[in-house]
Amino acid sequence: MQPLHQQPLVQKILSQPNYQFWALNVFGWTGYGFFVALSAIFWDRHLGLQVAYTLMSVLSGMLLSVWLRSYYKRIWPKDVIVRGIYSLLAVIAATAVWSFLKMEVFFALNQDIDYKRSLFEYLGWYTYSFFIFLSWAALYFSLKYYRMLQQEKEKTLKAQAMAHEAQLKMLRYQLNPHFLFNTLNAISTLILEKQTATANGMVTELSKFLRYSLDNNPMQKVTLAQEVETLQLYLGIEKLRFEERLKMEFTISESARNALIPNLLMQPLIENAIKYAIAKSPTGGTIWLDADVLHNQLSIQLSDNGPGITDIQSALRPRSEGEHGGVGLANTRERLQELYGPAHGFELENIHPHGLRITIRIPYSSTERSKAA
Template identity: 85%
Template sequence: MQPLNQQPLVQKILNQPNYQFWALNLFGWAGYGFFVALSAIFWDRHLGLQAAYTLMSVTTGLVLSLGLREFFKKIWNLNAILRGIYSLLAVIVITGIWSFVKMEVFFYLNKDMESSRSLYEYLGWYTYSFFIFLSWAALYFSLKYYRMLQAEKEKTLKAQAMAHEAQLKMLRYQLNPHFLFNTLNAISTLILEKETVTANGMVTELSKFLRYSLDNNPMQKVTLAQEVETLKLYLGIEKLRFEERLNINFRISESARNAHIPNLLLQPLIENAIKYAIAKSPNGGTIELDADVLHNQLSIQLSDDGPGIADIPVAMRDRIEGQHGGVGLANTRERLHELYGAAHSFELENIEPRGLRITIRIPYSSTERSKAA
């Protein structure tokens, strides 16, 4: 990106209010001068004298318009009624000065023309000059209000973007204390049983997982392959707790491995499955993760062989299904809504003979696709 002072003139005119003012002001007065000069042909006047008059008229009008601009700046912070009254008075005074100068110079250059220099003659000059400066003032205020409106829109969009980011960060950092408490209790038990090697391994895995969770920007996305590696850190901790009671199967297609997803999107779902499907069963259970790209969408299915939704108490089911904003499935549902809106789907279904399947579909994007584009 070029520095602001090295931008092309057209870009400066489009982006900077001061350049816009000068461009429009010069263009407007040049247009006025063109038609004044052109009137020499229709009125059969001396071309050289008309050119001199045109130059004087345009120069005087331009200088007076700059003075009018400075006056408008000084009264801008007044209330709307006072600002309107003072602006109209300023236009009346400026028009009076401009009309008098133009009339005197015109008749001085055209000495062969008869003129009574009457009030009636002056009012004729004043009338059309007034509408020129009134139009100038109207255009000035219109552009001023337009820029203010645009600035307010930008502030609103920026505030909405910041609120959106804050919402995502809040959802992203809702780590379930249940996981931390259970892990710390497991470490404490291992230490008491003098299984220091296993305890040390669990501490190391927990440290890696927490570092990843807290250090990564929740607004950025990661590949599904990176997400799976993070899940392995988390599952490595849980595996130390549940040992043979926890079985894990990953089936990720090659195209799905490079797909972009929000980081730590699946961890709350895995945690939920462990809490309700593995920990509740004396024999443990199996968690399966399948991912593939179908019809330009990334499809992710997470299944367990726990009780499913039907056998969970209604109060707990409401929390799981996200109706009351709980951490877990509700967290994931909200994050997906914030990021993808109507372009995603999130479905829960019981599977036979027992278990729960969560299906997520989001628009497919990948590093390879970005490079190809």
């Protein structure tokens, strides 16, 4: 951010309350002085004397408005009713001083006018001066409350963004322990079965995957190509378990490869497919990942040839006992909802003769677009 003393004056006026006050104050009192001076021509007054009177009126009014601002700052912490009463009394006092000064100077400069000091004459000057200062005070408080409203809005948006980020992190980090538990359980089984070489290989692959997870912010987005590279780390672990029983086929268009998606979006879904479509079948199975860009949306389809789902709604409830239930599906849907709201799609469907297809649609953005912007 550019230091304040290096910012252009217009930018300072738009962003700094103190500059806004002085800009509006000078502009307002200059406008008042213009119309007062103009009245000299209309009433055929001596122009030089009228200019002197105008300068006195503008400068004294400006000084009193600066005093009002300082006074309003001091009483601002008070209760709103007390603040309102004190503010009105301050306007009454400032108007009284300003009206007296203007009236005395005006008649001192215009000796040709038969001037008689009277309460009625003073009240005439006071009345229109009071409305000028009352309007000034109303504008001052309107701008102050507007700035407060904007600040509260910014605080609310910031709080919402922080809550949004915390929610996404919670959903993301909830998946890591789930995956870690499954993998450690598989390693334990391999050790008990004395398949130490396979267990050692799985530990090595697990360390690579966890290093990637820890080194990358779960809030950032990555290209689909990077996501596939990460999936290869995960699948390297699972390949040690299932060997030839696990088959994986990727069909990704060139435009989809550069599409940005949430980091580690697909891993829990593939883990879910392996758990229910591969692990439960003696002959294993195949998982297909297809991605393309259609109508400015990234469309991702993850399919398997497992048994499918008997209750889709149950599968989408967190930690349900449905066939494809648990953390993966529900958390992925919640994560997409947090990130994209109604602009995303997340659908499950059984496919013929057997299997499950998960379809994800999110707004298309790419590394090329980011660079162009």
